[in-house]
Amino acid sequence: MSVGLTQPIWMEMALALLILPGVWCTSWLVLYQDVCAVRGSSVVILCTYHYPETLVNKNLTVEKVMWSHGRKQFFDGPFIIDSNNRTHTATKFEYVGNKVHNCTLQIHQVEQSDSGEYAFRFETNNGGKWTGSNGAKVNISELIISMTTPKVHGPIKEGDCVNLTCMNNCSSAVMWFRNGKPLQEESSTLYLCDISFQDSGNYSCSPKHHNRPLSEVIRVSVEYSPRNTSVSVWPSSEVLEGSDVTLTCSSNANPTLNYTWFKIDGDSCLEMVSQAELQFNVTHTGNSGKYFCVVSNKHGRQNSTILSLKVKDHAEGMAAVTLTILLAVLAVVPMIVIVPMVTWHLVAHRKKTTAPKPDTEENTQTTEVHVTSPTSDCSLTEERREEEPSQQDEVPYATVHITKQRANIQQQNEEATAIYSSIWEQQAKEDLYSVVSRPTPRGKQAQDDPVIYSTVFRQ
Template sequence: MEMNLAFFILPGVLCTTWHVKYQPNKICASKGSSVIIPCTYEYPNSNSLVEVMWSRGRAHFYDGPFIYKENKAISNTSSKFEYIGKNDKNCSLKINHIEHTDSGEYAFRFLTTNNGMWTGRDGTKVTVSDTIISIMRPEENETIKEGKNVSLICENNCTSEVIWFKNNEPLPERASVIFFSDISSHDSGNYSCATKHHSSSLSDVFRISVEYEPKNTSVSVRPAPEVIRGSNVTLTCSSNANPAVDIFLWYKIDGDHCLKMGSQAKLQLNNAETAHSGHYFCVVSNKHGRQNSTVLTLKVKEKAMGMAETWLIATISALSTIFIFIALTVAWYFVGNRKKNAAPKTVPAENVMTADVHITRPISDFNLIYEEPSEEDVTYTTVYINTKHNRNMK
């Protein structure tokens, strides 16, 4: 009778000291994140722990299969499920990189000495939610053009607290919606989001490509803006545009008119002539608009002379100058002597008037500075002119 009483009392005593508690009993996890299922348990101090195990799904709470099991002989080293309840009375389980297939109800079971065993039948329910990024624009399927209003939305059923990334760099925005007012080409990029406390639960990447008309159109030249006649010259037209430029037109300014030169991104001038000198520009366009480039001035010069040619021309010029100087000097010398040695012309007395005449020697053609004649260079001649006729003349 005492034995039966003890038998009935013992289970009652044991029941007051055996339990498993889960807190919370519902967990929402973001796909790709790591989740901890908090758990505590109790058993009589007279017993010793033999084995711990975790199972998923009510049908496996007691007999398995178990997703985690550990005892003195077997140690589960799965990287997916990690038992972190190393301290006594702590039975928490960590699920790494959780997926949709990990959704379900989880329960903890343990065994002790004296054939003791216990299962927390009311397990923790885990649901897995995707982090989804979407876009809202004025018209569905409309291209995102510069100047439009666009919104990016990050959705997760577990939380509204998110973090944003652009090209893998974090953004300051923390709201679940990013609003772009008057969106520009600088907003183009790869966007993603994640829940605030689980940055590994990234959404899929959403690419924003803002379309715009051509900008910053310019012309460059190789090898240089000034080239020697006969050189090969390449003019290149560059522009920023989305979608890319699909039409190129080249023009050369000719007075008040423009001459069309080509319709490719590059204008090739092979064996350039001096006639190719001038002002060039290009016009580009895509489906959103067009733009003129800056103007580039090309100068094609005659071929530069070599050293030998330069010396030859310089020598010829110098000899020519010397020859001309000698010829002029000789000519001046003979002209001067001829005038000096010439006999004075006799003037008939009856036709001569009296006058005083100053005669100086001629000025050299090479002397460009006029000098006053000195006293000794002047010859004074008195000429008597008799205006009366000879009486004896018939």
């Protein structure tokens, strides 16, 4: 809305009004926007102001801006915002405008005492002081949350329908929260039909786009019969005589439960105590047996699972301890023996696999060649035989070294290679021929053996 301005009458402004008729109504303006806020929220009062750029041939600029709360403080204060007051430290009110045309004010976490009228005031460099005659109106509203149940004074049971309503005078769009966490519903009424125990919790609401609840909390408590009833034992279900034992009964239900402990005694049940925990000292093996608990409320009852308690005498306990120690020893001793053996085997295998191997190996075979001079040698004359009868009976020997690459042994055996050897004898220079027998390799037949020829020269 447009708000008029009031200003003390002095000569300079009077001349301006005479020269510029209508400037009072059209050029000097402050525009406010009334707001409605929910208590606890932050609100923004949108505001703009206008003034002539020049007045009596003088450029006008804004030197000071102020906001006041309450009509009595419009002109003389006190002011909640003063741009020239450096000692002003209030954090509740924040000026988010400027000294040109924007005069917006923000108020944080409003309370009922913050309702009322707010006015903007500015001062120019020619000494003028201008205030909007009517301020912006701020209304503070309360969030009212309520619940409707099938029975006004009756409990809420599973399957019932419950309606929650969040009302305020500012807006119908709200956000709902359960236990502080936002829900998807945005209408002013939250419908909880076919309600279950999982819907129990603390509900609250706030205006839309607020990330925290602002209303009071309303409790929704759904009542139901016992479920998931069980028992537990401490320290163990097998104990020695003289030990303290605690049996605990647990269950989910609303409202609170009544507990009763029982011990199965043959075909009957012996009632023990009426509390959630059963504590006793097992003085003898007669305390062994089966135990269970019964829980109940006004909506129903449920039995727990059965717990078997076994009490051992000291002799049985010592036997159990001895057996445990024996089993532990039997489990540890083999490991002490096996682990070193496995370690030694792995180390030996690693050394074997990492030992260096030559790329080629040579096998040297030494073959002793028995060279026998033939009895009839066509190359020798009878005269020569008579002159050297003794030499004919001599048997020369030669040692032949046969060197073969390992990779070629099989090929040489198959090809029956002829090997020649030269033997020099100083007494005669004649050729002698002899057959050299080579040892038969393992796995080869005699007919496959190669024939080795040797040439013997006599000198």
